[in-house]
Amino acid sequence: MPAATVGKNGLGKRGKLAILLAALVVAAELAFFLGWILVESNPPGREIKVAVETHDPRDFLRGQYVELDFRFEDRRAYASGPELIPAGQEVWVALARQPGKDLYQALACDASSAGLAARVATAGFRNGDWVEVKGRVIRDNFFDFGINRFFVPEGTLEPSRLDLVAVLGVTEDGELRLRRLENAGVAWEPVPAKF
Amino acid sequence: MAGFVDKLGEFLGLAETEGMLDSATRDRLIQLARSREKPRHFGRLAHQITFLGATGLVIGFILLVGANWFSISPTLKLALFLTLFAVCHAAGLILRWRGGASNALAESLSFLGCGLFLGGLALVTQIFHLNTNPAHGLRVWCLATIPLALLLRSTPLAGLATLSACLWYIVWGGDYFTSNTVYAASLLLLPACLLGLAGLAGHFRHMTGVLFRTVGGFLLALFLYFLGFFRHFNYATRESKPGGNTSLILFSSLAILLLVLGEFTSPRPDRASRLALLLFIPTLLLDYAGLAVYSQTIEPGETLSFYSFGTLHSYDWHFLAINIAAAVLWFVWCIWLVWAGVRREKDWQVILGIYGTALGFITRYFDLIGSLEETGVSFLAGGALLLVLGWGAEKCRRRLLAKTA
Numbered sequence: 015m016p017a018a019t020v021g022k023n024g025l026g027k028r029g030k031l032a033i034l035l036a037a038l039v040v041a042a043e044l045a046f047f048l049g050w051i052l053v054e055s056n057p058p059g060r061e062i063k064v065a066v067e068t069h070d071p072r073d074f075l076r077g078q079y080v081e082l083d084f085r086f087e088d089r090r091a092y093a094s095g096p097e098l099i100p101a102g103q104e105v106w107v108a109l110a111r112q113p114g115k116d117l118y119q120a121l122a123c124d125a126s127s128a129g130l131a132a133r134v135a136t137a138g139f140r141n142g143d144w145v146e147v148k149g150r151v152i153r154d155n156f157f158d159f160g161i162n163r164f165f166v167p168e169g170t171l172e173p174s175r176l177d178l179v180a181v182l183g184v185t186e187d188g189e190l191r192l193r194r195l196e197n198a199g200v201a202w203e204p205v206p207a208k209f
Numbered sequence: 210m211a212g213f214v215d216k217l218g219e220f221l222g223l224a225e226t227e228g229m230l231d232s233a234t235r236d237r238l239i240q241l242a243r244s245r246e247k248p249r250h251f252g253r254l255a256h257q258i259t260f261l262g263a264t265g266l267v268i269g270f271i272l273l274v275g276a277n278w279f280s281i282s283p284t285l286k287l288a289l290f291l292t293l294f295a296v297c298h299a300a301g302l303i304l305r306w307r308g309g310a311s312n313a314l315a316e317s318l319s320f321l322g323c324g325l326f327l328g329g330l331a332l333v334t335q336i337f338h339l340n341t342n343p344a345h346g347l348r349v350w351c352l353a354t355i356p357l358a359l360l361l362r363s364t365p366l367a368g369l370a371t372l373s374a375c376l377w378y379i380v381w382g383g384d385y386f387t388s389n390t391v392y393a394a395s396l397l398l399l400p401a402c403l404l405g406l407a408g409l410a411g412h413f414r415h416m417t418g419v420l421f422r423t424v425g426g427f428l429l430a431l432f433l434y435f436l437g438f439f440r441h442f443n444y445a446t447r448e449s450k451p452g453g454n455t456s457l458i459l460f461s462s463l464a465i466l467l468l469v470l471g472e473f474t475s476p477r478p479d480r481a482s483r484l485a486l487l488l489f490i491p492t493l494l495l496d497y498a499g500l501a502v503y504s505q506t507i508e509p510g511e512t513l514s515f516y517s518f519g520t521l522h523s524y525d526w527h528f529l530a531i532n533i534a535a536a537v538l539w540f541v542w543c544i545w546l547v548w549a550g551v552r553r554e555k556d557w558q559v560i561l562g563i564y565g566t567a568l569g570f571i572t573r574y575f576d577l578i579g580s581l582e583e584t585g586v587s588f589l590a591g592g593a594l595l596l597v598l599g600w601g602a603e604k605c606r607r608r609l610l611a612k613t614a
Contacts, residue, residue: 033306036360040298040322043353044291047329051287054337165335167278192338204279 059185061193062109062118062145066180068164079163080170082180082192086120089155094133095123101153106130106188110144117179118145123157127188148188161192166204178202214242256313260365263317267324274332283336290329297322305361320365323354327373344384347377364416371424375399386457390503393435394496395457400429401464401493404485408471426485430565433492433542436535437569438576439499440528457500465493488542495535502527539569544598551605 069081085091086107089099099105108130110121121144122137124130134144149159161182176197183191195202221235230238270293274286281289301318308315330346333339351373358366378399386392403425410417472486501507502525510526524532543565550558570591577587 030306032360032362033302036357037299037302039353039356039360040295040302043326044295047291047294047333050333054333054339160340161338163340164338167275192340 054191057183057185057191057193059183060145062182062184063116063179063196064109064118064182066178066195068176068178079165080195082162082164084159084161084180087149087157087159089123089157091120092123093121094137096125099123099125099151099155099157101151103151105149105151105157107147107149107157108134108139108144109147110139145184146188147184147190149190159190161190164192164195170204176202214239217242256316259313259317260320263321264324266321267328270325271328271331286332286336290325290332294322294325294329297325316363316365319357319361319363320369323357323366323369326350326353342380342384344377344381347373347380351377362417364420367410367417368420368424371403371421375424375428388503390499391457393439394500395460397429397432397493397496398460398464400425400432401461401468401489403428404489405464405467405469405471408474409467422485429485429489429492430542432496433488433535433539434569436492436495436499437532437539437573439532439535440524491538492535495531495538499528499531502531536569536573540566540594543569 064084064086067083069083086109089095092107103125105123105125106127106129107123108121109118111117112119121139122130122133124133127146127148130146147159149157152158161180179196181193181196183193185191218239221230221238224230225232225235274281274289297318301315301322304312304315304318327346327350330349334341334346351370354366354370354373357363358370379396382392382395386395403421407418407421407425410421468486468489472483498507502509507527510530512523513526513529514521514523543562546558546562546565548562550556550560550562573587573591578584
């Protein structure tokens with residue numbers, strides 16, 4: 015940048031420093047986006063498939079999405095676990111592969127990871143047959159794993175009549191990530207409605 | 210269009226030709242006028258059009274990507290966003306470096322970049338189906354905008370940061386506070402913080418101070434208006450979450466401290482900020498009184514019941530009293546605005562006061578319509594108030610006529 019131009023426009027040392035610092039802030043924001051995209055594109059951990067029911071609400075803040083309901087979000091789906099897990103707590107659940115199927119289902123839940131391991135051991139399951147997943151209790155005995163919204167473009171047909179399966183990624187920390195929906199073994203693509 | 214200083218220069222030049230003043234005095238007068246002239250960069254039509262254009266571009270970009278969601282691959286969408294974000298910010302900063310701080314295009318490019326940040330958050334969230342709380346996104350947006358607004362001393366960016374902070378608090382508070390009463394009471398913190406910041410920002414940039422004060426004043430008036438409907442939302446929505454009330458007390462203390470600090474360290478203590486403070490104090494007292502009744506620090510009062518279209522509405526007398534006090538304060542404030550506006554020949558104050566009074570009457574008419582008893586009492590009170598107003602207005606008119614005669 016020619017020094018004469020800068021001087022002519024009355025931008026002092028502090029002004030220049032402020033612009034340079036602002037450039038650093040912008041670079042940090044870009045790095046934040048790049049890092050976030052990289053992390054979300056390649057989530058570590060294994061993939062599991064679970065049965066899902068779909069609804070079709072809209073949200074002014076988040077756009078249109080398909081609401082996904084999972085059986086394992088309800089305490090009643092688990093054969094083993096405390097009677098009551100109060101709202102606001104963390105919850106640990108075990109999902110086990112259904113015999114002879116690809117799908118995982120609710121096995122046991124507990125307020126701690128150690129307690130869950132003990133419950134699974136009692137049930138006779140070995141490592142590899144089940145996955146440990148962490149969630150939050152949003153109201154008494156109802157759990158949230160942050161995988162309930164599958165975003166679709168405006169005007170997509172509601173997929174409620176399809177027999178959909180959700181493919182979830184389980185990170186090493188036990189968090190779930192929604193990867194895709196499948197219909198009869200093929201990735202489900204949102205279908206635009208014809209008007 | 211010739212500005213005030215140009216016109217003054219022409220006029221003083223004429224006076225100098227007539228021999229009424231010498232050239233040195235003329236120059237000193239022009240210099241004085243130039244030094245007192247307020248910066249008007251943001252008010253210029255070109256700036257406003259540029260900012261509208263920048264806002265339109267952000268919205269258009271987001272909508273177009275949404276409309277072509279199937280045709281654009283996720284990678285392309287992300288690449289497009291990152292490129293646009295980087296180019297906007299880089300161009301804005303380069304223009305600032307070359308053209309100084311008052312470059313309209315540079316301001317709008319930075320504004321566009323900061324707006325795109327929110328678009329980027331939404332884009333990544335949607336592409337990877339992340340079910341996150343919108344409050345987290347708004348908080349990140351706010352944290353990303355504040356440093357740029359401070360470093361670039363930009364009023365539009367300060368406005369964007371204010372918007373993101375207010376939206377974040379509104380969304381976050383709705384989730385955090387378990388009762389409507391506590392949540393509603395906590396919203397008074399927003400104008401308190403903004404009015405406090407207005408005083409502090411005045412040290413650095415006059416226009417930013419004006420922006421904070423305007424938004425803070427608007428939110429304060431809005432809060433008072435809704436406090437006039439207090440009896441409708443004083444119930445708990447969910448089970449009490451521990452710490453909700455403690456956090457409110459802590460936030461309130463901080464906001465009031467900020468307000469006092471800003472008010473008393475303001476470099477240009479003016480009438481508008483003092484008057485905002487005068488409106489703030491009774492509003493705060495009403496707000497705290499509502500909380501005290503809600504938390505039963507004050508014993509619950511008698512329950513008053515009204516039949517309305519076959520339904521029985523029951524209100525605690527204390528809640529009703531706060532509701533009425535807030536409504537009266539609203540009307541007093543609006544009428545004061547008209548009176549002060551007429552006295553100081555400020556048209557905008559008169560218009561604001563008239564619109565505020567009209568809004569109050571119209572909405573309260575629909576709010577209070579119900580049983581014969583309820584409607585009768587409200588019409589009696591409203592009629593009496595209008596009679597007093599009419600008497601006062603007539604007295605003013607006669608005094609004015611006597612003066613002019």
